[in-house]
Amino acid sequence: MSAKHRPDRIALLSRFMVKTYCDPTTRCWEWTGASNQTTGYGSIHVGEKNVTAHRLAIILFRRRHLRPGEVVRHQCNNRSCVNPDHLLVGSHADNMRDMALAGRTRARLSSRQVQELRVRRAQGESVVSLAAHFGLSPGAASQIATGRTYKHAPGPLTQAKFSASGPLQDDDGRRAYIKRQTAVDAATRCWVWQGPTSPSGYGRYGDEAAHRVSFRLFKGPASPGMHVHHICRNRMCVNPDHLRTVSPRENLAYRVLPRGERHHGAKLSDAQVREIRERYVFGRESGVALGKEFGVNSPAITALVRGVRRLEAGGPTLQHTLPKWTNRSLRDGDALAIRTRYASGQASMGELAKQFRTTASVIQNIVDGKTYLWAGGPRVPRPERKWLRMPRATIVEMRERAHANPLLTLERLGEEYSVCVATVIKILRHDTYKEAGGPRVIRSAQSRGRPNLLLRRLSDSDARAIRAAYAPGRVSMAALGARYGVTHKAVAALLAGKTYRSIT
Numbered sequence: 001m002s003a004k005h006r007p008d009r010i011a012l013l014s015r016f017m018v019k020t021y022c023d024p025t026t027r028c029w030e031w032t033g034a035s036n037q038t039t040g041y042g043s044i045h046v047g048e049k050n051v052t053a054h055r056l057a058i059i060l061f062r063r064r065h066l067r068p069g070e071v072v073r074h075q076c077n078n079r080s081c082v083n084p085d086h087l088l089v090g091s092h093a094d095n096m097r098d099m100a101l102a103g104r105t106r107a108r109l110s111s112r113q114v115q116e117l118r119v120r121r122a123q124g125e126s127v128v129s130l131a132a133h134f135g136l137s138p139g140a141a142s143q144i145a146t147g148r149t150y151k152h153a154p155g156p157l158t159q160a161k162f163s164a165s166g167p168l169q170d171d172d173g174r175r176a177y178i179k180r181q182t183a184v185d186a187a188t189r190c191w192v193w194q195g196p197t198s199p200s201g202y203g204r205y206g207d208e209a210a211h212r213v214s215f216r217l218f219k220g221p222a223s224p225g226m227h228v229h230h231i232c233r234n235r236m237c238v239n240p241d242h243l244r245t246v247s248p249r250e251n252l253a254y255r256v257l258p259r260g261e262r263h264h265g266a267k268l269s270d271a272q273v274r275e276i277r278e279r280y281v282f283g284r285e286s287g288v289a290l291g292k293e294f295g296v297n298s299p300a301i302t303a304l305v306r307g308v309r310r311l312e313a314g315g316p317t318l319q320h321t322l323p324k325w326t327n328r329s330l331r332d333g334d335a336l337a338i339r340t341r342y343a344s345g346q347a348s349m350g351e352l353a354k355q356f357r358t359t360a361s362v363i364q365n366i367v368d369g370k371t372y373l374w375a376g377g378p379r380v381p382r383p384e385r386k387w388l389r390m391p392r393a394t395i396v397e398m399r400e401r402a403h404a405n406p407l408l409t410l411e412r413l414g415e416e417y418s419v420c421v422a423t424v425i426k427i428l429r430h431d432t433y434k435e436a437g438g439p440r441v442i443r444s445a446q447s448r449g450r451p452n453l454l455l456r457r458l459s460d461s462d463a464r465a466i467r468a469a470y471a472p473g474r475v476s477m478a479a480l481g482a483r484y485g486v487t488h489k490a491v492a493a494l495l496a497g498k499t500y501r502s503i504t
Helices: 009-018 053-061 092-102 111-122 127-134 138-146 171-180 210-219 248-254 270-281 287-294 298-305 332-343 349-355 360-368 392-404 410-417 421-428 460-469 477-484 488-495
Strands: 020-022 029-031 043-046 049-052 071-074 087-090 182-184 191-193 227-230 243-246 441-443 454-456
Touching (some): 009 020, 009 043, 111 127, 111 138, 127 138, 171 210, 210 243, 243 248, 270 287, 287 298, 332 349, 392 421, 392 441, 460 488
Antiparallel strands (some): 071 087, 182 191
């Protein structure tokens, strides 16, 4: 906390004690100030942020700052208590242990029930019957029996039957088990996993993914940080010939999500999409009414009837009402055609963007190979941009010309020196090439409607000339500003004596 926002300790202590009330029965200092509705802990504003009241109590009364990873534990099991005598500093594991001993956990089973489950599992009772008896899933019962959960509870632990790294099997036994747990597809030669699966669709071997275990057993361990990719695009396949290691970025590029109604986020089927389009085009029904009927918003209906989304579903669309630029997902064939046509010089990126109804940046990423890597086709990498440093004499010449001729536009300077307008402004303002020297010319901040006007610092002789030439009713401030390359506000400040006060 900066010294500017560091509060006075005495004042903070007074604020703190005003918000507390001592319970005569439990001796807890009950926090009466603001509190977090979710966690139940008190909070107080200190400096620029809110801090929890019980952590601040440790800092104020014990004069100890908490290190990263340390937590404040309540011995009284009262979250609103800020009595420093009821607080202890410890680790997160200590805090969890206190919660378990005090019975404040959200556990579904008590320690006695966990012990009973483990004893019955060690005696040979199946996981399915134990799960049905205790109201758990077979997976949860297995994790309790093996000690992965409820580690603090007593009872004999049972080792997992099939562990990818356990001592029950050697590598030859694990290879044989993988072959027994698979069915070979005659068409694709995939070893389709027949054992447990994960919610993401991969096979499970103990605590690991089955395809990663297969790769390690048959081909060796994968390099740290590398992913195991399915060449066959079948997540249930564990054939080591169909597996290879790729980087996380490559694995993401190879990922192909199902399209249309098969997508996990699809709310409408293809038949519903066709019905919406027919009713909108021929029945003249409004998008708002259709959206309410089918449970989607009106912009989604508009995208469907225009063919921006779900074009493969069929049905009449209003193609003529499509906007000029419409971002949509391209197919693999579209990406291949884009790369082929651009590499052969048949079309530019702008023409391809118009044809495929997308933006030029999307076309650029496809041509570079940053997206749609799996689509194939010739890739044209983006040329490296090299910063061409301008000679010092050129910089000084540009600044002197801009200072001598206030009406010289920024575009004219950019065209003559082959640089953009932004670079010209930076050079004239000495934001770049500061060591080159030359007069400093800055862009006018007041001329919003005239972006080409250059504002320069007046010399002493110009200031005297402006004061001598100004005559109300005959020569205006705007005319003098245009003559000397400054704004009328700068002329007004000069005439009022706010600037160039040393000039008489």
